[in-house]
Amino acid sequence: MNKDLPRWATAFVMPVLNLLSAMLVTALVIHLLGESPTESLAILVNSAVVNPEGLSYTLFYASTFIFTGLAVSIAMQAGLFNIGAEGQMYVGGLGLTLVMLGLDSSLPAWMLIPLGILGAALFGALWSFLPGYLQAKRGSHVVVTTIMFNFIASQLMNFVIVKYMIPDGEQNPASRAFAAAAEMPRLNQWFPALGETPLNISLFLAIIALVIYGVVVSRSAWGFKLRATGLNPHAAHYAGIRISKMIIIVMLISGALAGLGSVNSIMGSTHYLSMNFVGGAGFIGIAIALMGRQHPVGIFLSALLFGALTQGGFDLSLEKQNIPPEMVILVQGVIILFCGAMENMYAPAIAKVLKLKK
Amino acid sequence: MQPAVEFRGISKHFGAVKANTDVSFTIAKGSIHGLVGENGAGKSTLMSILYGYYRADGGEILLDGQARRIHNSQEAIALGIGMVHQHFMLVENMTVLDNVMLGSEGGFKLKANRARVEQELREICTRYRLDVDPLATIHDLSVGAQQRVEILKQIYRSANILILDEPTAVLTAQETESLFEILRLFKEQGKTIILITHKLQEILDITDTVTVMRGGRVIGAVPTAGTTKEDLANMMVGRPIENNLPRKPYNPGAPVLQVDGLQLLDDQGVKLLADIGFTLRAGEIVAIAGVSGNGQSELMEILSGMRLPSSGKLDFLGKALPFEGRSDADGLPLKFRDLGIAHVPEDRLRDGVIKAFSVMHNTIFGYQDKLKNKWGLLDFKAIAARCAELMKNFDVRPNNHDLRIGLLSGGNQQKVVIAREVLAQPKLMLVGQPTRGVDIGTIESIHTQLLKLRDEGVAILLVSVELEEVRALADRILVMCGGRITGELKIEEFDTTRIGLLMGGMHKS
Numbered sequence: 112m113n114k115d116l117p118r119w120a121t122a123f124v125m126p127v128l129n130l131l132s133a134m135l136v137t138a139l140v141i142h143l144l145g146e147s148p149t150e151s152l153a154i155l156v157n158s159a160v161v162n163p164e165g166l167s168y169t170l171f172y173a174s175t176f177i178f179t180g181l182a183v184s185i186a187m188q189a190g191l192f193n194i195g196a197e198g199q200m201y202v203g204g205l206g207l208t209l210v211m212l213g214l215d216s217s218l219p220a221w222m223l224i225p226l227g228i229l230g231a232a233l234f235g236a237l238w239s240f241l242p243g244y245l246q247a248k249r250g251s252h253v254v255v256t257t258i259m260f261n262f263i264a265s266q267l268m269n270f271v272i273v274k275y276m277i278p279d280g281e282q283n284p285a286s287r288a289f290a291a292a293a294e295m296p297r298l299n300q301w302f303p304a305l306g307e308t309p310l311n312i313s314l315f316l317a318i319i320a321l322v323i324y325g326v327v328v329s330r331s332a333w334g335f336k337l338r339a340t341g342l343n344p345h346a347a348h349y350a351g352i353r354i355s356k357m358i359i360i361v362m363l364i365s366g367a368l369a370g371l372g373s374v375n376s377i378m379g380s381t382h383y384l385s386m387n388f389v390g391g392a393g394f395i396g397i398a399i400a401l402m403g404r405q406h407p408v409g410i411f412l413s414a415l416l417f418g419a420l421t422q423g424g425f426d427l428s429l430e431k432q433n434i435p436p437e438m439v440i441l442v443q444g445v446i447i448l449f450c451g452a453m454e455n456m457y458a459p460a461i462a463k464v465l466k467l468k469k
Numbered sequence: 470m471q472p473a474v475e476f477r478g479i480s481k482h483f484g485a486v487k488a489n490t491d492v493s494f495t496i497a498k499g500s501i502h503g504l505v506g507e508n509g510a511g512k513s514t515l516m517s518i519l520y521g522y523y524r525a526d527g528g529e530i531l532l533d534g535q536a537r538r539i540h541n542s543q544e545a546i547a548l549g550i551g552m553v554h555q556h557f558m559l560v561e562n563m564t565v566l567d568n569v570m571l572g573s574e575g576g577f578k579l580k581a582n583r584a585r586v587e588q589e590l591r592e593i594c595t596r597y598r599l600d601v602d603p604l605a606t607i608h609d610l611s612v613g614a615q616q617r618v619e620i621l622k623q624i625y626r627s628a629n630i631l632i633l634d635e636p637t638a639v640l641t642a643q644e645t646e647s648l649f650e651i652l653r654l655f656k657e658q659g660k661t662i663i664l665i666t667h668k669l670q671e672i673l674d675i676t677d678t679v680t681v682m683r684g685g686r687v688i689g690a691v692p693t694a695g696t697t698k699e700d701l702a703n704m705m706v707g708r709p710i711e712n713n714l715p716r717k718p719y720n721p722g723a724p725v726l727q728v729d730g731l732q733l734l735d736d737q738g739v740k741l742l743a744d745i746g747f748t749l750r751a752g753e754i755v756a757i758a759g760v761s762g763n764g765q766s767e768l769m770e771i772l773s774g775m776r777l778p779s780s781g782k783l784d785f786l787g788k789a790l791p792f793e794g795r796s797d798a799d800g801l802p803l804k805f806r807d808l809g810i811a812h813v814p815e816d817r818l819r820d821g822v823i824k825a826f827s828v829m830h831n832t833i834f835g836y837q838d839k840l841k842n843k844w845g846l847l848d849f850k851a852i853a854a855r856c857a858e859l860m861k862n863f864d865v866r867p868n869n870h871d872l873r874i875g876l877l878s879g880g881n882q883q884k885v886v887i888a889r890e891v892l893a894q895p896k897l898m899l900v901g902q903p904t905r906g907v908d909i910g911t912i913e914s915i916h917t918q919l920l921k922l923r924d925e926g927v928a929i930l931l932v933s934v935e936l937e938e939v940r941a942l943a944d945r946i947l948v949m950c951g952g953r954i955t956g957e958l959k960i961e962e963f964d965t966t967r968i969g970l971l972m973g974g975m976h977k978s
Contacts, residue, residue, distance in 0.1 A: 330846045332837045339834065342823045349775060349812070349820040350835035351803025 120461050122409075126402060128457045129449040130416075136445050144433045154430055159423030164306035167298070171310040173418030174375040177317035179396025180414050181324050182235075182369035184405040186253075188328055189361040190341035195242060195257025196369035197393025198264030199235040203370020204377055205268060206234025208276075208286055208384040215290040223292050228316075228374050235370015236363040238264060243362025247355035253362070261393075272386055285385035295379040313375035318411075320368065325407035337361060369393060391440070398443060401451035417443065471534035473498040473630055473661040474519070478528035481514055487685050488514040492528070494680050494690045496630075501652060501662045503672040503693065506682035507705055507908030509878060512665050515682070516632050520552050521545040532630075551628025553619045555635045561608040565601055566590065569622050586625070593624050597654055612760070613644035620651065631655065632663045637671060641760050642936075642969030649675050667909070668937070669698040681705055706910045712941075714917055717924045719944050719960075722751030724787075725897050725928035726772070731781030733767050733952075741767050742952045745781070749897070754919065754929040756943035758936060759972050764952035765932040766815060769901050772930065773812035774798060774805035775820075785810065786896065806835060811890035815901025815932060817879070821886045824875030828865065829856040831874045832889050855892070863888040864914065880911030887918060898922060901932045916941055936965060950974040 116125075138148035158165045179196045186193035193199075210230035215223060242256035269284075276286040295311040328334040340347040340357050347354055376388055395417050402416075403409030424439030449456070472495040479492040489511045496502040506512050517523045519530060521539040529536045532548055539545050545552075559568050566587050576582065590603040599617050607615060616636060623631055633652075637645045652662055652675060664676060672679050673693060680690040681704040688704045702710040731745035742764045749755050757765050770776035772783070774790075777798050783790045791804055802812070814820035822831050833840055833852055840855075842848045856870045863884045865877075874882055883903065890898065900919065904912040919942060923929055933939050939946055940963055948956045948971035956971040958964070 326846070330849075332841050332845060332847055335830070335833075335837045335847060339823055339826075342825050343819075345816075345819045346821065346823050346834070348799070349773075349802060349814055350837075351774070351800055351806060353800035355797075355799050 116458060116461060116465070120465070121458075122404065122406075124461060125454070125457055126404075126409075126450060128461075129402075129454065130446065132456075133442070133445040133449040136449075137442050140441065141434065141438075146431050146433050151427055151431060151434065154427050155420075155423035158426035159419035163304050164308055165422055165426070167305040167308035167310040168422040169415065169418040170314055171308065171375070171380070171418070172421045173414040174310075174313040174317045174379070175372045175392050176395055176399055176414035176417050177321060177410060178368050178372035178375070179392050180399030180403060180410045181320055181396075182365045182367075182372070182393075183396045183400035184403070184410055185324065185328070185337075185368065186361055186365040187400055187405050188334075188337050188341050189357060190344065191243075191246065191358065191362065191365075192254045193239065193242075193257055193362065193365050193369075194254055194397065195239060195260050195264075195393070196365070196372070196396040197389055197391070198257070198261035199238045199366040199369035200372040200376075200393050201264045201268055201389045202238040203231040203235030203366075204373035204384055204388060205271065206230035206232075206237075206370065207373055207377055209234075211289040211293045211378075212276075212286065215293045218292065220292040220294075224295065224378065227293060227378055228371065231370040231373050232367040233370070235373075236367040239362045239366025239369070240359070243359045243366075246362070247358040253358075265387075269386065272384065276384065283385070286383045288383045289378075293378055294382055295374070297379075309380035311375065311379040313379045316371070316374070317414075320371070321407045321411055324410075328405075369396065372396075391443075395443060398447045398451065401447065401454070416446075470498055472496055472531075473500075473533065474663075475531040475534075476515070476519075476528065477531065479515065479518060479525045479530070480527040481511075481518060481523060481525050489518070489525070490685045492682070492685075492687050494687055496661060496663060497678070498533075498661055499656055499659045500677040501656055501664060501675055503676035503679035504663060504665045504682065505667065505669065505672060505679060505701060505705060506688075507667075507910065508880065508906065509684075509908070510682040510705070511685040512682055513634070514685075516552070516634065516663070516665065519545070520550060520632065546626055546628070549627060549629035550632070551623030551626060551630070552632040553616065553623065553634065553636060555638060557615050557619055559607045559615060559618060562606065564604050564606050565610075565618050565621070566603040568607060568618060569603075569625050573626065590621060590625065593621060597624065597651060597658075599651065611644075612639045612762075613641075613648070616640070616648065617651070628660075630661045630663065632665070634665045635667070636664070637666065637668060638934075639761065641972050642965055643973055645671070669701050670937075672701065673698065683707060702909060706908075708910075710909060710913060714913070714920055714941065716920045719753065721753040721944070722926060724748050725751050725785065726930070727782075727784040728772075729782040731768075731771070731783065732779045733764075733771065733776075734779045740952055742771075742778075745952075745954055747947055747954065747957075749928045749930055751896070751928050752923055752926045753944040754923050754931055754942050755945045755947060756931040756933055756939040757947045757949055758933065758939050758968055759949035761934050763949050763972075765949055766901070767952075768949075769812070769815065769899050769930075769932055772805075772897075773810060773814075773899050774801035774803075777801075802835075806893065809894075809896035810899065811893050811895035811897070812899040813883075813886055813890050813901060813903055815905070817882055817886060817905075822874050822882055825873060827871050828860070828874050828877065828885055829853060829870040831885055832856045832859055832870075832892075834889065836889070836893060859888045859892060860885075863918070878908075879905075880907040880915075883907055883915065884911065887915060891918065891922060895927060898927050898929045900929060902934065903931070904933075904935070904938060912938075936968060939963075939968075948972055 141148045141151050159169045160166055179200060182196045183193055207227045207230045210227045242253050242260055245251035245256055246253040272284050277284060278287045295313055297311045299305040299308055336352045340352055340354055344354055372392055377384060399410055399413040399417060403413040420439055420442055428434050428436040428438060474496040476492050476494055479489050481489040492515055504512050518525050521541045521544055537548060570586055587603050594601055599621055601614060601617050601621055636648060655662060676693045679693050681688045681701060683705060726749040729746045731742055733742035735741055759765055771778045775798055777792055777795060785808060829852060840848050840852055860868055865881050865884050903915050919929060931942055943960050946958045947954050948968055950972055951974055955974060
């Protein structure tokens with residue numbers, strides 16, 4: 112953090128400059144691939160924002176990203192770098208699926224959906240418990256353990272899906288489809304203009320989660336202790352905050368939030384558990400937490416941006432044959448590089464400009 | 470004769486802060502020159518300019534009558550300027566020899582040079598009676614010896630002007646005396662010494678001339694002979710300083726804290742604290758004197774619940790402190806707070822405050838659970854009111870509770886911490902180094918607050934390495950050395966020499 116700059120500069124000017132830098136690098140790559148950067152940008156913007164159906168997809172992706180972004184952010188508040196949102200969301204999907212496979216024929220939607228949400232949160236939390244516990248009690252670094260748990264989750268899910276979930280006679284590594292009662296209500300029921308879209312009420316759940324996060328972190332006594340632990344563990348200990356308990360609890364919450372990301376992906380869209388359904392949403396959560404500076408508004412805006420990139424990038428690779436689908440990953444990588452690793456690159460320059468003005 | 474150093478109209482500002490304004494004075498060759506002033510008076514900035522860390526915005530520096538531009542510390546060293554920092558710049562696991570050679574290895578063939586440098590160091594040590602073995606490893610050396618290594622390093626680099634920044638802050642009285650002997654020897658050899666210190670007695674003891682700075686300006690440059698501590702203090706603060714603060718007669722009440730047979734072992738089984746036993750009563754200040762690192766910090770950590778003792782009986786108001794059956798101290802300080810034990814930690818920035826939090830957030834730190842409304846949310850209206858009152862009572866400046874506490878001066882940060890702990894209305898107050906890095910004016914106000922607390926019947930345990938402070942506050946004095954209490958004195962028996970001996974572990978009287 113640069114201490115000399117006013118808040119508006121660190122919260123607004125710097126992220127925008129970092130983002131522009133990332134776009135510049137991307138434009139260069141697109142140029143080298145033999146396509147026009149401006150045309151590509153036009154396609155991307157049109158497909159992600161201007162076109163209502165595209166916009167609804169952007170919001171759909173963002174709903175998941177808000178949850179994974181929140182998961183990473185809340186852990187960061189306590190000074191913990193949870194790299195494991197990917198695995199936690201994956202296992203969260205298993206929790207949700209177990210509820211559905213067991214109960215979707217016997218319960219109505221108003222009971223089934225909350226139970227599914229609960230299952231996702233519970234299993235996500237379960238998957239982050241051990242890393243949290245090991246960090247709190249044994250000092251095993253949460254970065255290392257959560258990375259490992261991503262791999263374990265991946266293998267575990269392969270095993271569970273292939274061994275137990277593929278219905279007889281099917282080849283596709285996925286569970287059976289859930290009953291209609293398990294589907295999250297879609298927004299195009301009320302807004303037909305959105306067209307054919309998976310956008311569902313998960314978006315509202317995500318926004319509610321953002322508000323709760325914001326209030327808890329900055330206004331509650333617990334959030335105060337959470338931030339104190341993250342900013343200065345020595346002082347937190349001095350103040351009598353139980354640090355190991357704090358670490359375990361915040362990791363549980365982080366895992367639960369990541370697990371909730373699966374609600375949108377599965378109950379809102381596919382309606383069955385498939386292999387690798389997470390598709391990097393957990394890692395994008397890291398980028399969102401860094402770019403959004405763990406602030407609820409920042410997380411929301413970053414999630415929208417990454418939602419738009421996912422949607423627009425997909426269409427871009429369809430329209431421009433020289434641009435591969437992996438382009439999206441490159442863009443994400445460049446954004447993480449500029450907004451995360453080189454976050455303060457422009458700080459000295461901004462400080463200079465401000466000084467000149469004085 | 471040309472002066473060794475002459476500052477002519479040096480000015481330096483950082484943003485809106487004027488650290489140095491038109492600073493001019495001279496330092497005679499072969500003299501010991503004292504530089505005093507409160508924190509933020511501009512001493513460090515000026516020395517940093519001399520040593521090439523900063524460049525002045527205006528003015529010039531003359532060395533031996535010649536105007537010099539010093540762009541970095543290499544150039545300063547080449548011009549014969551050496552600096553001994555308050556925090557030693559030594560690699561702990563290397564030998565004295567290697568530390569001296571670091572940065573001036575003198576070519577590719579290390580081995581041949583080493584023998585030559587070793588010989589040279591031995592000669593310097595004899596000449597200046599430095600008593601350092603060039604082949605000893607730094608972490609085996611005492612603090613005083615490490616400081617001699619720093620000095621040795623400067624002489625080896627042929628420094629003629631030696632800047633010492635608060636050199637005695639970490640030394641015992643005896644070590645200080647031997648440092649001064651070395652400095653006098655330097656002077657005889659024609660070297661020039663600039664001594665930055667806030668201990669006015671030292672200025673009187675050893676310097677020839679003294680410059681007082683305040684608010685970035687030179688307030689006075691006078692020969693030491695003919696000035697007094699009071700004169701200097703007045704110049705530093707800009708108003709008379711009360712040395713004997715008012716206090717009620719000593720009339721201790723019931724025992725508040727009783728410690729018996731307290732032991733603390735580290736992971737290797739080394740005794741950090743051994744056989745600590747004392748009683749602290751209501752309405753008295755017991756000061757623990759000693760060189761830092763002799764178990765005081767550990768004792769305070771145990772008494773505040775931050776650390777578990779290995780064994781021993783600790784009673785607070787007649788009841789055992791809740792150490793029983795715990796495997797770690799996680800969360801324990803909160804229990805101690807609830808019992809009525811407040812703690813002003815000695816390492817303020819590490820333990821006492823969260824730098825990135827505002828002043829207001831820091832005023833509730835440790836007490837946040839008592840300021841919740843029924844929703845579990847912090848009651849910021851009540852907190853702001855509480856904070857405003859606290860900042861007014863303790864004169865925290867600037868009076869803006871939204872400011873990050875990291876931006877406040879050390880003295881004002883400390884006021885916030887003390888105010889916060891006083892507000893909890895404790896029965897026992899643990900105070901570690903309350904005035905470390907705090908300027909004279911603020912020291913006076915902190916001392917006044919602590920004495921007021923004592924007069925109100927609070928038991929205060931004070932840890933301080935400053936004997937001046939011990940003398941100003943204590944009713945009784947315990948001296949610690951090597952994790953043991955080596956002696957106890959009443960304030961009437963205060964005797965610097967005796968305390969110094971006890972601090973050094975010589976406790977036969």
